[in-house]
Amino acid sequence: MDISVVIPLLNEDESIKELYDWIARVMQSNQFLYEIIFIDDGSTDASWDIITTLHQNHPEVKGIQFQRNYGKSQALDAGFELAQGAVVITMDADLQDSPDEIPELYRLITEEQFDLISGWKKKRYDNVVTKNIPSKLFNWAARKTSGLSLHDFNCGLKAYKNEVVKTVKVSGEMHRYIPVLAKNEGFNAIGEKVVQHQARKYGVTKFGIDRFINGFLDLITISFLSKFGKRPMHFFGLWGTAMFLFGFLSAFYIGAMKLYRVANHIKTILITSNPWFYIALTAMVLGTLLFLAGFLGELIIKSNGHQKHYKIKSRLTE
Structure with a gap:
């Protein structure tokens, strides 16, 4: 034809x-x-x-x-x-x-x-x-x-x-x-x-x-x-890792500064009173979620075939 x-x-x-x-x-x-x-x-x-x-x-x-x-x-x-x-x-x-x-x-x-x-x-x-x-x-x-x-x-x-x-x-x-x-x-x-x-x-x-x-x-x-579309981990994994590292390094810095001040008898405040603590915590949580989104995207691509999103009522083919 x-x-x-x-x-x-x-x-x-x-x-x-x-x-x-x-x-x-x-x-x-x-x-x-x-x-x-x-x-x-x-x-x-x-x-x-x-x-x-x-x-x-x-x-x-x-x-x-x-x-x-x-x-x-x-x-x-x-x-x-x-x-x-x-x-x-x-x-x-x-x-x-x-x-x-x-x-x-x-x-x-x-x-x-x-x-x-x-x-x-x-x-x-x-x-x-x-x-x-x-x-x-x-x-x-x-x-x-x-x-x-x-x-x-x-x-x-x-x-x-x-x-x-x-x-x-x-x-x-x-x-x-x-x-x-x-x-x-x-x-x-x-x-x-x-x-x-x-x-x-x-x-x-x-x-x-x-x-x-x-x-x-x-x-x-x-x-x-x-x-x-065929490698979602390259997007979500990259940004997830970057955000997690940013949060982790920020939290590490806050903790190290706290220990330094205590060791040198410098007046300190509670870590939870520092706004950077919540920024670091949020970044680590978001980074983990983004990484998981990329991982789940890879699993979905590999497990799902092409699915039809319509229902045919009648067909005239012969």
Whole structure:
């Protein structure tokens, strides 16, 4: 199979059929062997009914229905697990991503030997205040933190080698950072393509201020995981040891000074009256806790496999 198109969606019943027809036209005109995988992330409208009808009439359509809304990352993870195409393309279901980009994305992966191509919506048709400006700030911070020179981490239109989606594990709300996750797994041939962005035709955007805030929190998380995700002891152990040594040496100094004053009949005060005693004690306790956190992190990494944080209600694959 040439291409798998993975489409996560939430309450997009007005656009699903139109999107399918558009994708099918592009695929057939280019003679691609393809499958379309819709992941219904807990829709409350008629989205799943439409996907079921499409599956019954078109065998290349497959579907996964979640028990409830788990998020885009979980939807992509389920779609990646099912995808069989040599090239996997992701896009949103709201018709703002153009299927006409698929042939060139496929060529870049198969002929130019890229591992991943990320779309760049250079000209956007979103609200300037609620989406454009926050998106620019977010992408600037993501570039500085990740070291990847991509202009649009949020773009849902991306293309991957099948090997990439089978290797990268997407959880939480890390779908924005799949290029970073791929880079961390050793896939360095990451490129970018300017893609057409279209104004929303149906429904309303799912973007809110909470997603903007969560994006920056996830950025901090992915930055930490990139450096210490597989060796947490290198971070927690280092700082834990440093803090413990600082506290121990401070306590030793306080004790030595107390003994010196007593030996020389110099007026002294109780050690517990010295504020440095509590600073030293706190540093030793925090240092021990940080060291234990690193140790437990190492144990968790070695004992836990990849766990799925979603429940599938229905599946249309045959």
